[in-house]
Amino acid sequence: LGARMESLATSKVSEKVKTRTELKSAIRTREKEVRFAERRKEIRAALKVYEDAEKVNLLFMMDATGSMSGHIDAVKTQIQEIVDNMHRSHAGLQLHVGFLAYRDHCDEDKGQRFEVLPFTKDLSYFQSFVGGLRATGGGDTAEDIHGALQVAGQQNWATGDASTRVLMHIGD
Numbered sequence: 001l002g003a004r005m006e007s008l009a010t011s012k013v014s015e016k017v018k019t020r021t022e023l024k025s026a027i028r029t030r031e032k033e034v035r036f037a038e039r040r041k042e043i044r045a046a047l048k049v050y051e052d053a054e055k056v057n058l059l060f061m062m063d064a065t066g067s068m069s070g071h072i073d074a075v076k077t078q079i080q081e082i083v084d085n086m087h088r089s090h091a092g093l094q095l096h097v098g099f100l101a102y103r104d105h106c107d108e109d110k111g112q113r114f115e116v117l118p119f120t121k122d123l124s125y126f127q128s129f130v131g132g133l134r135a136t137g138g139g140d141t142a143e144d145i146h147g148a149l150q151v152a153g154q155q156n157w158a159t160g161d162a163s164t165r166v167l168m169h170i171g172d
Contacts, residue, residue: 054090054092054093055094055160055162056164057119057162058095058097058168059097059099059119059155060098061100061169062101062133062169062170063102064103064133064134065104066135066136068171071135071172072134075170080127082168083127096162097123098116099115099117100151101114104138104139106141114144114151118159145171
């Protein structure tokens, strides 16, 4: 009877040890699963940042006064090349482009102080708009850069949920 009791006691201890070992193993496994889930969440968050960074709103703000007449064709060509290169070299880029031409304060009465193309994905429309710009106006007063910045600030920068927002200022 004593040997049987001892065997039964050893069996119970063995089950507890086995249960305790299994429990420790289960806890380690669960901890690994939690760490793995947290890491996947971090990776998804990093990828979201990258994906959001590919949503770009690019506004060109250019001096379009008469003093730019000797440069405007080259500038328009460069603008087209910048947009084309961005589109070609970044396949996932979600690009919206806009344009703001500004002139002098004295051009207000001629109705040509600002020419604005709101953000668009239509690159053909953008190219047509930029291609049609002329360097005109101007006078002895200063260019209205401050007014142009105000107009730029009034554009819909949230277009396309862009998290990358760029204003490129071109002037002489």
